Amino acid sequence: MIALPALVLLPAIGGLAAWLSGQGDRPTHLPWWVAIATIILQTVLLLVVTLTAGFGTGPWLGHFSIPWIPALGIAARMDMDGLSLVLLWLTTLLSFPCVILSARDIGERPGLFLLLVLTTIAGVDGVFLATDLFLFFFFWELMLVPMYVLILRWGHEDRRRAAIKFFLFTQGSGLLMLVAILGLVILHWRSTGTLTFDYFALADTVLTPATAMALMLGFFIAFAVKLPVVPLHVWLPDTHTQAPTAGSVLLAGILLKTGGYGLIRFVVLLFPDAAARFTPVALALGVAGILYGAWLSLAQDDMKRLIAYSSVSHLGFVLLGVFSGSPMGMRGAVVQMVAHGLSTGALFVIAGSLQDRLHTRDMRRMGGLWQALPHLSSVALFFAIASLGLPGMGNFVGEFLVLLATWRISPPTAILGAAGLVLSAVYSLTMIGRAFLGPPATGPDPDHAGPDFGVRQMTVLGLTMALLLVLGTYPQPILDLSLPAGPHATQPEAGRP
Amino acid sequence: MTPLPAGLPPCLPILGGGIALLMLCIAWRRSEARAILVALATLLLAFASLWRPALPWPGGPAATLLVPDGWFTYIAGLILLSSAATVIMAWRGTGTQADEFYLLLLLGTLGALVMAGSADMVALFLGLETLSLSLLGLIAWHRTQPTADEAAIKYLVLSGLSSAILLFGLALSYATTGSLRFAAPVPTGPDGPAIPLAATALILTGLFFKLSAVPFHTWLPDVMEGAPTPVAAFIAVVSKIALFAALARYFAGADLAHPGTATAELAIVAVLSMLGGNLLALGQTNLKRLLAGSSIAHVGYLLLALLSPGPFGLASAAFYLAAYSIATTGAFAAIRGADLSDIAGWRGMFRRRPALALAMAIMLVSLAGIPPAVGFFAKTYIVIAGVSAQRIVLLGALIAGSIIGLYYYLNIVRAMMESAPEDHHPARTLPAHAALIAALAIVTLAAGIFPETLVRQTRALLPPAPAHDILYGERT
Numbered sequence: 001m002i003a004l005p006a007l008v009l010l011p012a013i014g015g016l017a018a019w020l021s022g023q024g025d026r027p028t029h030l031p032w033w034v035a036i037a038t039i040i041l042q043t044v045l046l047l048v049v050t051l052t053a054g055f056g057t058g059p060w061l062g063h064f065s066i067p068w069i070p071a072l073g074i075a076a077r078m079d080m081d082g083l084s085l086v087l088l089w090l091t092t093l094l095s096f097p098c099v100i101l102s103a104r105d106i107g108e109r110p111g112l113f114l115l116l117v118l119t120t121i122a123g124v125d126g127v128f129l130a131t132d133l134f135l136f137f138f139f140w141e142l143m144l145v146p147m148y149v150l151i152l153r154w155g156h157e158d159r160r161r162a163a164i165k166f167f168l169f170t171q172g173s174g175l176l177m178l179v180a181i182l183g184l185v186i187l188h189w190r191s192t193g194t195l196t197f198d199y200f201a202l203a204d205t206v207l208t209p210a211t212a213m214a215l216m217l218g219f220f221i222a223f224a225v226k227l228p229v230v231p232l233h234v235w236l237p238d239t240h241t242q243a244p245t246a247g248s249v250l251l252a253g254i255l256l257k258t259g260g261y262g263l264i265r266f267v268v269l270l271f272p273d274a275a276a277r278f279t280p281v282a283l284a285l286g287v288a289g290i291l292y293g294a295w296l297s298l299a300q301d302d303m304k305r306l307i308a309y310s311s312v313s314h315l316g317f318v319l320l321g322v323f324s325g326s327p328m329g330m331r332g333a334v335v336q337m338v339a340h341g342l343s344t345g346a347l348f349v350i351a352g353s354l355q356d357r358l359h360t361r362d363m364r365r366m367g368g369l370w371q372a373l374p375h376l377s378s379v380a381l382f383f384a385i386a387s388l389g390l391p392g393m394g395n396f397v398g399e400f401l402v403l404l405a406t407w408r409i410s411p412p413t414a415i416l417g418a419a420g421l422v423l424s425a426v427y428s429l430t431m432i433g434r435a436f437l438g439p440p441a442t443g444p445d446p447d448h449a450g451p452d453f454g455v456r457q458m459t460v461l462g463l464t465m466a467l468l469l470v471l472g473t474y475p476q477p478i479l480d481l482s483l484p485a486g487p488h489a490t491q492p493e494a495g496r497p
Numbered sequence: 498m499t500p501l502p503a504g505l506p507p508c509l510p511i512l513g514g515g516i517a518l519l520m521l522c523i524a525w526r527r528s529e530a531r532a533i534l535v536a537l538a539t540l541l542l543a544f545a546s547l548w549r550p551a552l553p554w555p556g557g558p559a560a561t562l563l564v565p566d567g568w569f570t571y572i573a574g575l576i577l578l579s580s581a582a583t584v585i586m587a588w589r590g591t592g593t594q595a596d597e598f599y600l601l602l603l604l605g606t607l608g609a610l611v612m613a614g615s616a617d618m619v620a621l622f623l624g625l626e627t628l629s630l631s632l633l634g635l636i637a638w639h640r641t642q643p644t645a646d647e648a649a650i651k652y653l654v655l656s657g658l659s660s661a662i663l664l665f666g667l668a669l670s671y672a673t674t675g676s677l678r679f680a681a682p683v684p685t686g687p688d689g690p691a692i693p694l695a696a697t698a699l700i701l702t703g704l705f706f707k708l709s710a711v712p713f714h715t716w717l718p719d720v721m722e723g724a725p726t727p728v729a730a731f732i733a734v735v736s737k738i739a740l741f742a743a744l745a746r747y748f749a750g751a752d753l754a755h756p757g758t759a760t761a762e763l764a765i766v767a768v769l770s771m772l773g774g775n776l777l778a779l780g781q782t783n784l785k786r787l788l789a790g791s792s793i794a795h796v797g798y799l800l801l802a803l804l805s806p807g808p809f810g811l812a813s814a815a816f817y818l819a820a821y822s823i824a825t826t827g828a829f830a831a832i833r834g835a836d837l838s839d840i841a842g843w844r845g846m847f848r849r850r851p852a853l854a855l856a857m858a859i860m861l862v863s864l865a866g867i868p869p870a871v872g873f874f875a876k877t878y879i880v881i882a883g884v885s886a887q888r889i890v891l892l893g894a895l896i897a898g899s900i901i902g903l904y905y906y907l908n909i910v911r912a913m914m915e916s917a918p919e920d921h922h923p924a925r926t927l928p929a930h931a932a933l934i935a936a937l938a939i940v941t942l943a944a945g946i947f948p949e950t951l952v953r954q955t956r957a958l959l960p961p962a963p964a965h966d967i968l969y970g971e972r973t
Contacts, residue, residue: 069948069952070949071949071953071956072878072881072952134877137877138868138873141867141868141873142868142869144867145862145867145868149910149914153914160911164908167903167907168900168903168904171867171899171900172896175880175895175896175899175900176896178877178880179880179884179892179896182877182880182881182885186884189885
């Protein structure tokens, strides 16, 4: 299916076009239009991919492969299953708020900004599709650079430290994963005599339990940094807080999902036995993340930092679900990723808008904003409630399925995880109470807070709300799709359209 | 002794002829433009001659000084192209009457080529000294500046010292083997292993000094800072390629897969270089000193490849050499183009001169090993080699070193992105320099996305390692 590489190339080319179109001497809106056209085209392309996907012929829906560096057994191979498709849709949908709602951050010359946003999206799409381990690693590293520059160039006051921290953590863990990938490749080469980076071939490698565990840990650490899993989360609060709005949305909504995706595709499915033995540790780490993230969220005054820590908490559920060892938990984890991407992405848009209007993220200096900004405040209330897991929204479905799956293997873990939900209700509602309700604070006068959300913002966020509601009330399509295809499942054939 | 493929690679006489021609030109009438043309034409002609078969060598295989094998051809290609880039970089950089500068560059290149191809200790030493002596003149080029004097004296003393150590090692090696063949002596002779081991240790020390591997590296940052930018590039690229090529050839017949004294020494130096070089670069405020530290670290990565025998070891080293040469030459060309070696001066470069800043960023990204630049694949290739040889400690050092490296490379990128101070350095880049920088940036990206061609070039350059008795058949 030639459309798979097109999904990666289109945003990259669109980004370049947007950048070039803004190279004139006078400030122009042209880059915006190019970027918007790109993501609309991308949506259409993804729609075509979805409609022409090979449903019913097996769990793998699409396939593309050409030789890339045949001397080392490296191919540009991409395969798409339901999980990839769901996450591709999430990426494409979240690219709209990133591009449309970030106008205030950027100023007059949006070309470079749009180039970076779109290349990040291209890299993420590549990560979700690549089934050649070298190609996967290529995209994995590729998506970091534009993100780094985004934070560095358009971030907030402490952006330098945040950007470097982000890069060092993710790159360092990436190198560890590289060693694990190559270890697997070399072991496969030793036992079979063929050098290949192909995911499906490597899944058949015969490994001793100790080697499998070592290699799995190499992958696990890289993905755990990205997800993030406590105690590897220390880069996240700084990075999310300092990133520009679009950067935060990209990070929380999409980039973190690559960690969850990697855990499913390259840890649990590639090393099932080692992952099963690792489950107790993973569950403990997951619960630790849920409780620790929630506990720290309670103590934050900085709104973006609060949302960042809440991400740590919510993504702990993903770790629980992935390692629960049951299809139900896996599905729950995917739904949780999608719902978290939508709700946290929206919350970062709101926090970014507040910062634009009030020039602060400090909730001690907010208060009583509801009168001045009714639309923004009600939207914030909706997403805060979604994020705390109210039934009827996607987050509830994800967390519920994960807890149910966890209960079956470890009731104490499930109970502790559920306790995290209580904390999440507390910090979400406290945030709403402090920022939007209550008496006006000493900070900036809410009456001069600037305009409320307009049509543009309400449309984008309204659609996000609708998606969360659909996900919460009718999750069946996503649940059907989201069970990942294993490497031993019927492989996609080369020649199929 | 098994005969090696004997012959005289035609690039050497071409280079020699070019040097003679350039001397004649200087004697006749001085002109920088003519000198640069002669130098470039000589280098390119020599490069083109790499596809020609070697000339017959008078005296037969027994007197083999040079081996025109695949390894030599590949390395010679790299050296010639890098020298050509250096020549372009030096254009109008050395005062009005600067013909000798190009003469010295050509001489240095000749020395480097001889080293890369030498199968014999005499040839090696001749090549090494030709390179060192011409470098001395080049380093001291701006002789009115005190930093240049300091650099030249430092280089002179340490270069002389290391040559002496190397010579002593060569002598000991000859004493045990009775042969002038430049190869690691087997540590099992009638005199016991002590003398061959001492010979190898001394030869390694001499080579490490010139290669500036930690702990023999202290001269490099000062020399790089004091030397003119093109010369710094020449030291960082051409001289290191030649020395690494000689080192690889020295160990071509040795068994580096199993623990041994030479293996241990190489491994320790590799780890120290990877960590020490990167740490050295970390605190620098001068780009040339920073690149000096980075080049030391890259030597460490190359040693890791050398220590990983097997189908990937030397192939990955060869690929890495190419990637390193392109990016380092490019970085120096950018420094030359902006005429700024202080990192502080590069602040805000993305606003002031976006094209130059972008090129510099591409080079740094390549050196840091981030896709899509060629350095990414090169580093991956070396890690493939290391993993296949199970060099766990060395791989750990590579990861640690790379993370430190990321920090300082990205720091420069960050500085370039900061808001600009006023433009107090309105230097314009010459069109030739701009073209060179652009070409190197494009090659960095193109080779990073399509590395297949280069990967094919780098395979099976030297015969696979095993068996000392092939090389030392006459003794057993």
